[in-house]
Amino acid sequence: MTEGTEGVAAAVVAPQRPAAAAPPADPRPSFAARLLGPQRRNLWFWVFVGPFVLGLGLFTYVPLVWSVYLSFFDAHNTVSPSGADFVGLGNYTAMLHDASFLGSLGTFALFTAFIVPATYALSLSLALMVGRLRRAQAFFRSVFFLPTACSYVVAAVIWKLSIFNGVRFGLANTVLGWFGADQTAWLSTTDPPWYWLVIVTVRLWLQAGFYMILFLAGLQRIPPQLYEAAAVDGARPGWQTFRHITFPQLRATSVAVVLLLVINAFQAFDEFYNLLSDARGYPPYARPPLVYLYYTALGRDQNLGLGSAGAVILALLIAVATVVQARWFGLGRKEE
Known part of the structure; x- marks a missing residue:
C-alpha cells in the first residue's frame, strides 16, 4: 500500500470530531420587539400614543413622585431641598395636628x-x-x-357677579325684591351661611348633566320584559x-x-376659590382641603x-374612602 493510500485510509477510519454546537438563541424577544409587536404592527400605535404617554409621565407622574419626596423635607421656597433638610414624618405629624x-x-x-345626595337625586x-x-x-x-363643558372658573364668576351678587343688580336679590325681601350678601353672610347655597348650586348646574347621562345608560340596560311582567302581576x-x-x-x-361624586368633592377647588376669594384674600370659613393646601x-x-x-x-384619604365605599356597596361582587 502506498503512502498516499495509507493516509486516505487513516482519514476514513479515524472518527470525525463533532462540530461545536451553536449557542442556543434567546427565546425571549427584546423589549423593543415586544413594544413593536410581531412585524412591527404596533408601530403606528406608539407613534400616536407615545407623545401622550410621555406627557402624562412627565407632567403627572413625575410631579406626583416628587411631591411625595418633598413631603419628607423642610422645603421652604424650594423644590430641591438638601439632605440636611430631611425631617422624616415631621410634616405629616404637623399636618395631622x-x-x-x-x-x-x-x-x-x-x-x-x-x-352628593343633591346631585344624585x-x-x-x-x-x-x-x-x-x-x-x-x-x-x-x-x-x-x-353645562358639563363649561369651565368651573367661568361658572363661578357668573354665579358670583350675575346671580348671587350681593348688591341690587344681582338676579337673586332682584327676585327677592319683588317680594319685598331685603338684599342678602350671599357670599359674606355666615349666619346663616348662605354661601353654601351658592357653592352647591353652581356645582349642581355643572355636573348634574354628566351623571344624568350615566343614569340614562343604566336605564337603557334594564330589560323591558321586567316592566311587562310587573304590569301583568x-x-x-x-x-x-x-x-x-x-x-x-x-x-x-x-x-x-x-x-x-365623593372623589370630585375631595377635589373641589375652583368654585370655592373663585367664589369666596377677593382682593383681600380668602375668608377664614369654607376652606376645603385643596384651598388650604394651596x-x-x-x-x-x-x-x-x-x-x-x-x-x-x-390622596390616601381618597383611596381609603373609595375602597371602603366599594366594599360597602359590593362593587365587583358577582350578582346572585
Whole structure:
C-alpha cells in the first residue's frame, strides 16, 4: 500500500470530531420587539400614543413622585431641598395636628353631605324624565349635558357677579325684591351661611348633566320584559315600579355615581376659590382641603414640604374612602 493510500485510509477510519454546537438563541424577544409587536404592527400605535404617554409621565407622574419626596423635607421656597433638610414624618405629624387642616376636612365633609345626595337625586330625576320622552329626547339630553363643558372658573364668576351678587343688580336679590325681601350678601353672610347655597348650586348646574347621562345608560340596560311582567302581576306604574324594578336595577350605576361624586368633592377647588376669594384674600370659613393646601404651599411661607405632606394625606384619604365605599356597596361582587 502506498503512502498516499495509507493516509486516505487513516482519514476514513479515524472518527470525525463533532462540530461545536451553536449557542442556543434567546427565546425571549427584546423589549423593543415586544413594544413593536410581531412585524412591527404596533408601530403606528406608539407613534400616536407615545407623545401622550410621555406627557402624562412627565407632567403627572413625575410631579406626583416628587411631591411625595418633598413631603419628607423642610422645603421652604424650594423644590430641591438638601439632605440636611430631611425631617422624616415631621410634616405629616404637623399636618395631622394642624387645626386649620382638620377644619378643611370638616368643610369637605359638610360639602359632601350637601352635594352628593343633591346631585344624585337631581341627575336621577333628570334621567327618568328625559328617558320617558318620546320626542326631542336627544335635544334635552344635549341641553342638560352642555353645562358639563363649561369651565368651573367661568361658572363661578357668573354665579358670583350675575346671580348671587350681593348688591341690587344681582338676579337673586332682584327676585327677592319683588317680594319685598331685603338684599342678602350671599357670599359674606355666615349666619346663616348662605354661601353654601351658592357653592352647591353652581356645582349642581355643572355636573348634574354628566351623571344624568350615566343614569340614562343604566336605564337603557334594564330589560323591558321586567316592566311587562310587573304590569301583568298588577304593579302600578310610577313609584311602585320605580321602587321594585328601576332602582334595584340601577344599583351598579348608583355605586359608580356615588364613588365619582365623593372623589370630585375631595377635589373641589375652583368654585370655592373663585367664589369666596377677593382682593383681600380668602375668608377664614369654607376652606376645603385643596384651598388650604394651596395657601400652605404657595402662600406667604411657601412651605412646599408641608403642602406636599397634606396632599399625600388627602390622596390616601381618597383611596381609603373609595375602597371602603366599594366594599360597602359590593362593587365587583358577582350578582346572585
